Amino acid sequence: MSLKKIQQVKKDRGFALFDLIIYGVLIAVVAALFVVVFTAFNREPLTGVRVSVRAEAVFEFTFGGQLSVLSEDVTYDEDSKGITVTVQSDDGFNVIYIDKQNRSVKMKQADCNGRQCLFFRAMTDNSQFIYCNPHAIKIEPIDRDLDSPDIII
16 A cells, blocks of 8 residues: 555544434434334224134124124133133134233134244233134234334234
8 A cells, every 4th residue: 555545544433424314314314214114103092803814804802792693613711810712714723811800812822833822922901912823813902003104914
């Protein structure tokens, strides 16, 4: 490297003004996305759930006490603490437990490959859902409005 090139490198600053502007804009965009993603969820308490198989509702329950079985493939057992719902599909079954006291919903059993749906956390607010991919069963809040920008999937 020549002496002239070394002196030129020494005179250059680490960042030009244009570089700093680009980095500032990038940081602002990332911060805005972070705020939108983590604060835009509808965190209202769970008021009810809808169970769908292949996008067709088969069971609905509101914590006010209204229960609707919309398919022959659904059976349930109710006691004072909760409701155990069994959903049969062409591929197998899923067992869902609705805890009426804690206003929560959890997938308890499934006979699908992998059983990933059993590892979803219990639903306690309107921002959560549970999905079993092999059986195409989705449990979502009954108040969920997919057209609303408040809930991001």
